[in-house]
Amino acid sequence: MLTLDRFFKSAFTVDNVIFGFDEDDLKVLLIKRQEDPYKDKWALPGYFVKENETLDDAAVRVLEELTGIKDVYLEQVSTFGDLNRHPSGRVITVAFYSLIAVAEYNVLPSSIAAEAEWVPVKNVKELSFDHLNILTSCYQRLKRKVRIEPIGFELLPSKFTLTDLQHLYESILEVNLDKRNFRKKILSMNLLVDLNEVQEGVAHRPARLYKFDEKKYQEFLAKGLVFDLSEGKSKKSKFNKANGDLYA
Amino acid sequence: MLTLDRFFKSAFTVDNVIFGFDEDDLKVLLIKRQEDPYKDKWALPGYFVKENETLDDAAVRVLEELTGIKDVYLEQVSTFGDLNRHPSGRVITVAFYSLIAVAEYNVLPSSIAAEAEWVPVKNVKELSFDHLNILTSCYQRLKRKVRIEPIGFELLPSKFTLTDLQHLYESILEVNLDKRNFRKKILSMNLLVDLNEVQEGVAHRPARLYKFDEKKYQEFLAKGLVFDLSEGKSKKSKFNKANGDLYA
DNA sequence: TCAAAAGTGTTCTTATTACACCCATGG
DNA sequence: CCATGGGTGTAATAAGAACACTTTTGA
Numbered sequence: 001m002l003t004l005d006r007f008f009k010s011a012f013t014v015d016n017v018i019f020g021f022d023e024d025d026l027k028v029l030l031i032k033r034q035e036d037p038y039k040d041k042w043a044l045p046g047y048f049v050k051e052n053e054t055l056d057d058a059a060v061r062v063l064e065e066l067t068g069i070k071d072v073y074l075e076q077v078s079t080f081g082d083l084n085r086h087p088s089g090r091v092i093t094v095a096f097y098s099l100i101a102v103a104e105y106n107v108l109p110s111s112i113a114a115e116a117e118w119v120p121v122k123n124v125k126e127l128s129f130d131h132l133n134i135l136t137s138c139y140q141r142l143k144r145k146v147r148i149e150p151i152g153f154e155l156l157p158s159k160f161t162l163t164d165l166q167h168l169y170e171s172i173l174e175v176n177l178d179k180r181n182f183r184k185k186i187l188s189m190n191l192l193v194d195l196n197e198v199q200e201g202v203a204h205r206p207a208r209l210y211k212f213d214e215k216k217y218q219e220f221l222a223k224g225l226v227f228d229l230s231e232g233k234s235k236k237s238k239f240n241k242a243n244g245d246l247y248a
Numbered sequence: 249m250l251t252l253d254r255f256f257k258s259a260f261t262v263d264n265v266i267f268g269f270d271e272d273d274l275k276v277l278l279i280k281r282q283e284d285p286y287k288d289k290w291a292l293p294g295y296f297v298k299e300n301e302t303l304d305d306a307a308v309r310v311l312e313e314l315t316g317i318k319d320v321y322l323e324q325v326s327t328f329g330d331l332n333r334h335p336s337g338r339v340i341t342v343a344f345y346s347l348i349a350v351a352e353y354n355v356l357p358s359s360i361a362a363e364a365e366w367v368p369v370k371n372v373k374e375l376s377f378d379h380l381n382i383l384t385s386c387y388q389r390l391k392r393k394v395r396i397e398p399i400g401f402e403l404l405p406s407k408f409t410l411t412d413l414q415h416l417y418e419s420i421l422e423v424n425l426d427k428r429n430f431r432k433k434i435l436s437m438n439l440l441v442d443l444n445e446v447q448e449g450v451a452h453r454p455a456r457l458y459k460f461d462e463k464k465y466q467e468f469l470a471k472g473l474v475f476d477l478s479e480g481k482s483k484k485s486k487f488n489k490a491n492g493d494l495y496a
Numbered sequence: 497t498c499a500a501a502a503g504t505g506t507t508c509t510t511a512t513t514a515c516a517c518c519c520a521t522g523g
Numbered sequence: 524c525c526a527t528g529g530g531t532g533t534a535a536t537a538a539g540a541a542c543a544c545t546t547t548t549g550a
Contacts, residue, residue: 002284002336007296009257012340036250048255051338055329079327079342081303088250090299092260094327163502180504181540204501205547231540411529428531429513452527453520479512 012092014058015046015131017077017138018067020102021155025120026171027102028135029066030127032115037087038128044135045116046093059096066116073099073154077141078134085130097138099154122174146172147230150191153212159195161207162186169229177231185229191216260340262306263294263379265325265386266315268350269403273368274419275350276383277314278375280363285335286376292383293364294341307344314364321347321402325389326382333378345386347402370422394420395478398439401460407443409455410434417477425479433477439464 018029030042045066049058055076064070074096081092102118121139126132146152152168153160166182169175186192192210199206220227266277278290293314297306303324312318322344329340350366369387374380394400400416401408414430417423434440441461446454468475 004259004337004339007259008299009259010297011252011255011257012260049258049329051256052331054331055327055340076326078324079303081297081342083300083302089252091252092303094329161502178540178542179502180542183503184505185539199502199548201549202501203549204499205503207502409529426514427529428515431530432532433512447521447529449522450528451522453529455529 010090010092011048012094013046013048014055014062014094014096015044015134016059016062017044017095017097017135018063018100019097019121019138019142019155020100020118021168021171022102022118024167024171026122026155026168027118028121028124029100030117030119030124031066032117033128041128042117042119042124042126043128044131049094055094056096059094059098063098067100067105069100069105073151075141075145077138080130080134082130093134095134095138097142099142099151101155101157104157143172148227150212150217150227152229158211159197159209160211161199161209163207165210173230175231181231182229189220189225189227191220191227258338258340259296260342261294261296262303262310262342262344263292263382264307264310265292265343265345265383266311266348267345267369267386267390267403268348268366269416269419270350270366272415272419274370274403274416275366276369276372277348278365278367278372279314280365281376289376290365290367290374291376292379297342303342304344307342307346311346315348315353317348317353321399323389323393325386328378328382330378341382343382343386345390347390347399349403349405352405391420396475398460398465398475400477406459407445407457408459409447409457411455413458421478423479429479437468437473437475439468439475 020027020029029045031045033039033041033043045062047058047062047065049055053061056074059074059076060070063072063074075098077095077097079092079094083090085091085093121135124132124135127135146169152165152172155168156164162183163179165186166177166179169182170177191213193213193216195209195211197209199209217227268275268277277293279293281287281289281291293310295306295310295313297303301309304322307322307324308318311320311322323346325343325345327340327342331338333339333341369383372380372383375383394417400413400420403416404412410431411427413434414425414427417430418425439461440458441464443457443459445457447457448454465475
């Protein structure tokens with residue numbers, strides 16, 4: 001039987017890009033590191049994987065230790081194993097991203113001492129280690145995935161307006177969407193339930209509230225349909241308001 | 249400074265799903281294992297990552313040792329880290345897939361003693377370790393990616409007919425495509441160069457030969473266009489000939 | 497009464513689908 | 524001369540894009 005002893009072993013970690021949506025902005029939860037390397041610099045939350053822990057377990061643990069939340073959308077994206085990505089030696093890291101309804105949970109780091117902050121993704125210019133690469137990979141994955149699977153709802157409270165949803169897509173995809181076309185499309189998929197409730201206390205005509213219906217989505221899939229939301233798919237994107245370079 | 253000694257370290261490997269296209273079938277290169285565990289069983293080619301090797305380097309090495317080929321399309325897909333996926337202990341593996349023009353290279357394992365074989369993907373029912381999961385993940389990734397990026401050409405010889413290309417897509421996507429619509433679409437993207445050559449020695453009207461033009465593709469992208477090849481995107485797939493379950 | 501965002505349809509354009517016959521070659 | 528796969532166009536339908544005004548509320 002094969003013995004593993006003669007092969008190189010490495011420490012490995014998970015890093016978790018925790019996305020939230022707040023004030024019409026896609027944000028990411030960053031922590032200020034408390035120890036070297038990169039002491040006092042901003043980084044993605046992450047930690048070493050334990051001996052009796054799967055990769056997913058480790059990612060869930062990192063999230064829960066930081067925010068107190070579990071049961072969120074979690075997706076593995078990519079593994080980073082360059083030789084010098086960690087100053088202390090070879091460390092391979094598996095990158096995940098999570099989606100959190102910030103408004104729903106009133107998330108913020110209480111359980112841990114680390115300083116942590118929700119930062120608009122588009123404002124992040126520099127991070128410890130290769131974490132900017134990791135963030136970019138995860139953001140690209142999210143951008144693609146949000147168009148073809150109904151995961152965007154994970155970022156909203158369970159009751160939301162169509163305008164909330166539109167702003168979410170605009171923020172993630174970095175495009176402007178046409179209000180009428182967006183509504184027509186999302187409503188025609190028949191995945192939302194009109195709750196017959198309206199916003200309260202807003203200084204304008206109150207919007208109707210909707211929720212996403214998982215059961216309807218299963219029926220939708222069973223019909224062989226494909227979720228697909230977005231304008232300008234195979235055309236020049238006329239409304240690209242992106243700060244292009246980083247996330248092109 | 250952080251010392252890594254106190255953290256759990258694991259052996260880790262890369263596994264490479266090497267796809268080829270031959271006789272109108274998408275195939276995968278499998279090896280018969282020569283040592284325990286799973287001696288004499290079929291598996292994906294893979295090996296332990298070395299101390300001074302990046303993950304990509306390791307995947308390239310695995311491919312080259314088996315086939316003698318380098319410089320092929322290679323993509324990291326996912327990392328598998330379940331606790332008991334390897335009988336000898338905890339081994340985390342990073343899965344890659346590669347695309348090879350089988351006809352062009354006349355690939356087959358000479359350099360190594362291991363028995364190896366090109367097997368149609370749809371015939372693979374059982375593999376060592378969790379390799380069937382890995383194959384499935386990589387195949388799904390390929391299926392998605394081949395529709396939105398022009399990577400299918402990596403599986404064809406540099407000169408090919410439009411029917412070759414159509415069969416490639418049909419095989420990967422497990423659909424039937426309409427000949428006229430397929431040709432209209434691919435030619436309208438203006439990514440192919442008509443070589444003004446025809447097949448020789450075929451017992452029917454010889455087909456024209458084309459090649460993919462990388463420069464044209466760059467211009468295509470610069471115009472903001474998106475490669476997108478496939479019928480029945482947001483509709484019920486009427487022509488699904490899939491053996492559904494495994495690769496649904 | 498004003499400001500602010502909600503809500504709502506139609507027309508035009510473009511992309512997708514369905515579909516059938518003649519052509520060139522080798523055997 | 525037959526079998527085999529190559530090559531071609533059009534019409535119908537569906538999806539996407541562009542676009543402006545009225546409504547409801549709180550301040």
